[in-house]
Amino acid sequence: MASTEPPKAVTIHERCRIAPSSDGGSEQVSLPLVFFDMVWLHFHPIQRLIFYNFPCANEHFMETLVPNIKKSLSQTLKHFLPLAGNLIYPLESGNPEFRYIPGDSVSVAIAESNEASDFHYLTGDEPRDADRFYALVPALPRPEIDFESGFKRIPVFAVQVTLFRDTGICLGLTNHHAVGDGSSIVGFIKAWSAVSMLEAASELSAANFPFPFYDRSVVKDPSGLGNAFWSQMNVSRIESLPLNFPTNKVRATYTLPKNDIQKLRNLVQAKKPGLVHLSSFTITTAYVWTCLVKSAAGAGEEVDDNEPEYFVFAVDARRRLDPPVPAAYFGNCVAFGMVESTHGQLKVENGFSVAVELIGEVICKRVNNKDEILRDAESWVSKFSGLVRKRAMGVAGSPRFDLYDTEFGWGKPKKYEVVSIDGSESMSLCKSRELEGGLQIGLSLPEKKMRAFAAIFSAGLKI
The missing domain is CATH 3.30.559.10 (Chloramphenicol acetyltransferase-like domain)
Known part of the structure; x- marks a missing residue:
């Protein structure tokens, strides 16, 4: 029988929330969706895995690497507040928007593979069972419905870091496509990488990385594509189909x-x-x-x-x-x-x-x-x-x-x-x-x- 649940092949050591560092996320930020965003409202999440060949013991991973991962992520998120926020989706009237409120955070899972040898299998080029990758993919937290305010709050980003003991590390990232295209998300990943490589995981500056640009007014929409797309998406409720397991791929x-x-x-x-x-x-x-x-x-x-x-x-x-x-x-x-x-x-x-x-x-x-x-x-x-x-x-x-x-x-x-x-x-x-x-x-x-x-x-x- 098909299931929407992926196979489990890891042990989750910790689930936590990482908020933007306090010096960067002190105010609420709201961003309207432009027509380019509307197209992806009901598209399936984008799931990426980056594998690193880095032999590492569990103790070093948990005591040294994980704290650095959390700190550098927090420092990076203060420049990418929409990823820590939510897609605010109206239940009845109104337009959707991305909203960050101080206290919002990103779901992070710290995991360990139950089979360290899987690292070599998963990082090969030859055909591999597609289902076996999903234990490394973070799931976006479930949306929450606020009936009093009349909107659904949809998380847009999640992270999982998985240790393959004495073999390597896998960084898993899942994002809602409406929050950003490939250029935007790759830019975030590169920014996080740059922060993590700075001494003491300090912070980005314009000298070492271009800050993201958020002004939606630069996207001109004289023909009203945004309203047209929202009407189509909201009326037809076009939804991407859930992935069933086994995928048989x-x-x-x-x-x-x-x-x-x-x-x-x-x-x-x-x-x-x-x-x-x-x-x-x-x-x-x-x-x-x-x-x-x-x-x-x-x-x-x-x-x-x-x-x-x-x-x-x-x-x-x-x-x-x-x-x-x-x-x-x-x-x-x-x-x-x-x-x-x-x-x-x-x-x-x-x-x-x-x-x-x-x-x-x-x-x-x-x-x-x-x-x-x-x-x-x-x-x-x-x-x-x-x-x-x-x-x-x-x-x-x-x-x-x-x-x-x-x-x-x-x-x-x-x-x-x-x-x-x-x-x-x-x-x-x-x-x-x-x-x-x-x-x-x-x-x-x-x-x-x-x-x-x-x-x-x-x-x-x-x-």
């Missing part, structure tokens, strides 16, 4: 070195010499998308050649808006690109070239065009909710994100995983840990489909 990591990306680029240029947008993102996502489409047959899926295939991606809109939004803006500021083809077009030999052309065209004509990037934005909610149960591939992450440089005094990370891709057919994407110019791709698929994908992915690079 395996998680695997693939790496495209810089030279393989260039080989694929050369292949496309030979077949379609007129293409102009051949970035690493375009090449990599097109290759993974088409390999996935082609793997359907090997996985025993019966798909009609006329069945639509969709590829959806988010793009940081900060510098693409008119006027631009500051790079340090904290919140959501992503626009969307969507590509549509058919199963028959993508499964054939030149399907990869077709995908590259389609993705590149959307990026050139829509994403990188200030006059076009928000065109049809009023249909984002209905358009993407309409992809549920259709053949659609998404992307979590970006080639710009590099979490392999986030040190907490435990050395550089050994492995980064985006666990939340289990909830949808998406790839995770980030810079490679070891290969300059290379990209790391994460996938979570049924085992049979993963085997078919791996064979096609490998064969396509032997060119």
Whole structure:
């Protein structure tokens, strides 16, 4: 029988709440949601794991590392108060907002794996049981309903730090997507890393890290997208489906070195010499998308050649808006690109070239065009909710994100995983840990489909 509860494979030593340091969180802060935030109100939480190869005894972990983790987190949160606060969701009338009240805090779990050897298994690249990662993922505290004031209070951030005795440490982070996009959350993680590496876990300054920028007025909304999105989200109550266990999926990591990306680029240029947008993102996502489409047959899926295939991606809109939004803006500021083809077009030999052309065209004509990037934005909610149960591939992450440089005094990370891709057919994407110019791709698929994908992915690079 399916369950919404993940398997338990850790011992929780402590559950606590970490508040922003007292010199930074003395006043209430309220932030309205802009239309970029509204899109994610009912999206599933984003779950990240960062593994560190750091042999450590339980005593040293609990007596030395944990106090430092708590102190540095507290010092960092004073610059990121929305993460310590809540999403205030009205039960009847009114608009949602993010609200921090002095005394608000982040849920933190301190845990220890019951099997230290799991560290090597979980940090591998080969297919691994997706369910086994969830013991390391912190759950967001349950929402609280305040009937007197007429709103639901929804926590937006949680942390878990897990020791693998004498082997390593895993930092788990879960956030509500509405509080911030990948750029914002990665910025927080890097800030926390910077604080933890400062002597005595002091504090950030403008000299060593850019402070987050919160002024919502920089996001212009002359056509009233915020109100339109809120009406759609509030009326339709679009909810992401809970993840059931067992997931019956395996998680695997693939790496495209810089030279393989260039080989694929050369292949496309030979077949379609007129293409102009051949970035690493375009090449990599097109290759993974088409390999996935082609793997359907090997996985025993019966798909009609006329069945639509969709590829959806988010793009940081900060510098693409008119006027631009500051790079340090904290919140959501992503626009969307969507590509549509058919199963028959993508499964054939030149399907990869077709995908590259389609993705590149959307990026050139829509994403990188200030006059076009928000065109049809009023249909984002209905358009993407309409992809549920259709053949659609998404992307979590970006080639710009590099979490392999986030040190907490435990050395550089050994492995980064985006666990939340289990909830949808998406790839995770980030810079490679070891290969300059290379990209790391994460996938979570049924085992049979993963085997078919791996064979096609490998064969396509032997060119």
